[in-house]
Amino acid sequence: MLTRINQKNGEELSILGFGCMRFPTRAGGIDEPRAIRMIRYAIEKGINYFDTAYIYHGGKSESLLGKALAGGFREKVKIATKLPSFMVKNLDNAKKIFNTQLERLQTDYIDYYLLHMLTDKAGFDRLADMGVLTWMEELKEKGTIKNIGFSFHGAKIEFEQILKAYPWEFCQIQYNYMDENNQATKDGLLLANDMGIPVIVMEPLRGGKLVTNLPEDVIKAFAECDRDRSPAEWALRWIWNHPQVNVVLSGMSDEAQVEDNIRIASDSHANSLTDEELGVFDNVKRILHERTKIPCTACGYCMPCPAGVDIPGCFSHYNDKYLIKDKGTRFRYYRNLGAVAAQPSYASQCKDCGKCESHCPQKISIRSELKTVSKEMESVFYKAGIAIARKFMKIK
Known part of the structure; x- marks a missing residue:
């Protein structure tokens, strides 16, 4: 060892x-x-x-x-x-x-x-x-x-x-x-x-x-x-x-x-x-990148969001849902961006101000993509569930 x-x-x-x-x-x-x-x-x-x-x-x-x-x-x-x-x-x-x-x-x-x-x-x-x-x-x-x-x-x-x-x-x-x-x-x-x-x-x-x-x-x-x-x-x-x-x-x-x-x-x-082995990983990352829904690199230039949205985090969870077909992504989205965060940061908090898009090096239509993330990752009971969880854990 x-x-x-x-x-x-x-x-x-x-x-x-x-x-x-x-x-x-x-x-x-x-x-x-x-x-x-x-x-x-x-x-x-x-x-x-x-x-x-x-x-x-x-x-x-x-x-x-x-x-x-x-x-x-x-x-x-x-x-x-x-x-x-x-x-x-x-x-x-x-x-x-x-x-x-x-x-x-x-x-x-x-x-x-x-x-x-x-x-x-x-x-x-x-x-x-x-x-x-x-x-x-x-x-x-x-x-x-x-x-x-x-x-x-x-x-x-x-x-x-x-x-x-x-x-x-x-x-x-x-x-x-x-x-x-x-x-x-x-x-x-x-x-x-x-x-x-x-x-x-x-x-x-x-x-x-x-x-x-x-x-x-x-x-x-x-x-x-x-x-x-x-x-x-x-x-x-x-x-x-x-x-x-x-x-x-x-x-x-x-x-x-x-x-x-x-x-x-x-x-x-x-x-x-x-070098050959590292090249394999470059190839693997390329393959996975081609299957990525939103080409966010998590550089953070879009942050901080005035409405408190964790933009890279939202995109990361959404990409996981499709990239590796991970059934746990919606739970982690619920947990990390809502239930246990000191300040909720999920996609539907977006106020459509557009400030983030002017700073994005990848030229992502962030507001439009956040609407997609919200639609697919946040159920009808999402906000109510977060409110209950935060009240139980006394997180304001």
Whole structure:
């Protein structure tokens, strides 16, 4: 298992991290004996970074990981878990959640603690105003939290603002060869690296969509260069080719995935892809670009929108719906642009002012496209659902 050094604290982290969101299941719940065996086997093979969260597997993921690490395994690994920002109503609420997490994980400290799923700077400010960051710093002084970070699911500009708003010790972003210009983007990855902030990558396979839903000509392009590599291996090697990435998380749900990912992580060095291999990705991106409905590169020149619309985010979710036929895109649109955002930013908020179009390098008819996105991504009950969700989570 290859490792990379955390530039903030000098820790040696396995380049493959075990994402604890997709454990094997049985009868509607986690198959505990099997999942525990997988975790302990992964540790024996050198994986030392385990990423979970308060909400994974309906709240059972942390407890399962705690069981798996009992009996001497805890000392061999780093645990990363997350404060569900969208569920935090006040500081006491955050403290209660954290204490529950310690109990579930059967530990008295968390190595890497994240604010979960920030989508905009306003969301960070809300937590900071509650005193959450100050409280986390107090826990860090006591050794209860070792490193403070955040996971991100918003737009590039918001990522940069959050990154510069606090002396973070690490961050977690979605990054893969399809998302090079989405969410935090490659620019965000490079900025974090320039600032000396370690980067943990999530969704390297887009929840499996870069394995199971690829167009046939993409699969053919990979196979013509190396037929022994699966699309999953190509995708993982592309990310590990970036020296700015510290750890890539993989949600492994069976033993074969664990074995295969460990094999790939044993020789995926930074800057190791050949010119021919990089050319394959150029070809793949061209194929995918041709199937993209709206040619948005997420450059951000259209932002900020006076009406609060996350224009690149709206286009990204809409493109996903058609590009990889992902059934979860409408839910993520609902979640990221409405339910958990500090300020809703969905397409139908557009006021038709046209300011964005004068700045768009791609000359996209943004107002017209936003109407299309609204029609296809927002159901009749969309706004009512968002209002209910925000009221429940006390997000104004």
